[in-house]
Amino acid sequence: MSDTSFRNIPFTVFRYNPQTDATPHVETYTVKVQSGMTVLDGLHQIKSDHDASLSWRYSCRMGVCGSCGMLINGRAMLACNTQILDVSTIAIAVAPLPNFPVIRDLVPDLESMFVRHKEIKPWIIRKDESESDRLDREYSQSPEQLEAYLQFSYCIKCGCCMAACPTMATDAEYLGPQPLAQAYRYEADSRDQGFEERKPILDKDSGLFSCHYGSECSVVCPKGVDPAKAIQLMKRQMVLDLIGLRRKKCSGLHHG
Amino acid sequence: MAEKKELDRRLGIKGWALGGRWGFERYLYTLHRITGLGLVTYFLLHILVTSTRAFGGRAIWDPLMGTLGSGFFKAGEFLVFAGFAIHGLNGIRLILIELGIATGKAIEPEYPYPTSVGNQRPLAITVSILAAVLIVLGAYNIFIAH
Amino acid sequence: MRQTRGWFFHVAAGLALVILLGTHMTIMHLDQVTGGAGNADPALKPVDWENVTQRGDSPWMALFYIAFLGAALFHGLFGTRTILLETDFGARNRKTLTAVIVIVGFGLFIFGSAAAISFVQMSQAVVM
Incomplete structure (x- = not known):
């Protein structure tokens, strides 16, 4: 009872x-x-x-x-x-x-988070923009490719991660865990080709590497998005790019 | 339209340790900063002090080391050693995390959501134990053996 | 690649310090635990003149000290700059702060390197 x-x-x-x-x-x-x-x-x-x-x-x-x-x-x-x-x-x-x-x-007032979220271009970027007009085609994606970003796509923008972050506590310009995790959500998406566009945004002062793994963002996230994990995986891509070892295989258009 | 009046609630530097009920790794973030700032402050003075042996010879070195070997400075020496043990070992943990090695890959989140914090927790505990062992050895060497 | 490059060199210097500072700390603060590793006379303190001059009796030691000095200055001052830039004070004084840190870093590197080289020359004269 x-x-x-x-x-x-x-x-x-x-x-x-x-x-x-x-x-x-x-x-x-x-x-x-x-x-x-x-x-x-x-x-x-x-x-x-x-x-x-x-x-x-x-x-x-x-x-x-x-x-x-x-x-x-x-x-x-x-x-x-x-x-x-x-x-x-x-x-x-x-x-x-x-x-x-x-x-x-x-x-x-969550506006500062929404502004920064938009700043990292949270959408799929394709080099050939005309692809969006070809409605008879689609991007194929394997279950493994889906799992590479699905966890990070559950973000509901509640701001809990931003509130728990120690860098956010002092740095008014810091992008913050929510936008940074979303940058990796798209980087990990096999359909996305936006790394070069997002790179200067992530690499600026108070950007990606202003995260020093306080990790509280992942502890408090109510949706299991694990922003700290996404941010470290994004860092890995940036470092691999710096030393010329970054590889990404992108999906092409297929007949639907 | 009336001007928007809002209250600034940024936690500031005290937010590195206060302002909420935080997890172990967030306190390690703060400890890493404090030990780092302590070590660099000591190091800048250390360069000046140890350079005296080249420019002043034994006549300066012996009395200087005599003074710096006394109780108060010994405690400082121990703090520097402890700072080195914590900062060095935690630094290795951070490198493994920041390169995405100790965090794990994306997973399908199922409640109660496991996180990368849990993935790296054994590493955090290991470096904490190793740092504690090093600190005990350092304390023995500085306070008892000498 | 501003932040990424800075982080990369910061970490590279940090890894070098694990070896260089680890060696230094073992010799200076774990001498009794290790049985006097790196000290000519384990019965004396590592900072006693006899041990200091014996260690300094080698150009390799000068090279060790200069590498150590460079790695520690870069890692320490870059880390300090990173912490300060993440505060309101640092954000307001970004250029001044960077300039002061660069000047202090280069100044101490030149001073410390000169001391390391002249100490090796002095030690070789003492030991011979």
Whole structure:
């Protein structure tokens, strides 16, 4: 039988309203917690029972949209994916993802991540652009070729990795784990021919090699994307290219 | 349109160690930096100190080494040795990781997702144990044998 | 290949240091554990004048010290620059910081190399 009993757990929540607050503060609310409740459920309870002004971002409630990333007891997680009693039976502390500016309460501004993600050209680049007009053809890909990048394509852009990264903590210009991992997602794709286009972006100051394997990005990733792994594999390609040993076999167009 | 007013929440240098509940390897990132900065600071002074033997001969060298062999400097010497052990061995780990050797290849992620952090964890533990052994040997050599 | 090339040489110097600094540390700080490896008189300290001049009695030692000096200066100063450039202070003073590090690096390399060469000459005179 499942445990249906309730227990009161204090939620210490980061509060900041740019229109009224000069500095942020924390407020503590008592949440009636039942087994199976997520941190997102707890926040809803606070909003309905204690303070309707509490703000956070969420949408899907099932770990797919990547909206509700926040710092829960010191670790970047999705509120919808995290059960309260798995984190603590004593106390919960909720704050917005660090390393991003805060719009209000638990709502981070993720724009800087989206800008950098776009900067690394996250799409399949072909040398012959006219190929996209040949709709009767397709790129074949073996299961092994698919597996080379599939793991990294599950990124939902929640920003948890960026919040956990120690280089992001100090370097305002650093590309960050999310965009860098996506650069490798395309590099590992047998259909992509964009290495030369992405190379100068990755090789700039505060680029790929500003990652020093703090590895926390992979620890916190809620989708198992393992950005730290992707980044190191991208580094390997850059080093092989530097010493003239990089080889990549790209798929060609085939009749569909 | 009203100007967007946002709160800067970049953790800054304290974020190398504080600001969250981090894993072992993230603290190794910070330790690598601290030991590296410590070693380079010592090394710059070391060049100046050891060069005195060429320019000043034994008359300068003997009293200088007498002073630097005293308790306070011995503790410093031990810290430098410990920094070398940690930074050197962890550096080898980082090279193996950054060349994609110790991270493993892409996998199909299945919950609970295994990560490259787990792949390199035996290496992290091995270099930590080796560093600890070297530090103990260094401590014996510096504080007991001499 | 700005960052990649910098990382490559940083790592190459680091690997050289594993051997060079490892040898240096073994001789200087593990002498009692190894039974006096690299020291002419194991009963004395590695920094005692007799041991220092015996070690210095070879052009190969000067070459060792110069290679060691170059690798350590490059690895150490490049690493310091990397850390500082990843802070707001470093980002604001990028060119000045790089210039100071290059000047300090070359200055100490020339000074240290001159010391290593003249010490070998001095040691050979003492030992002979």
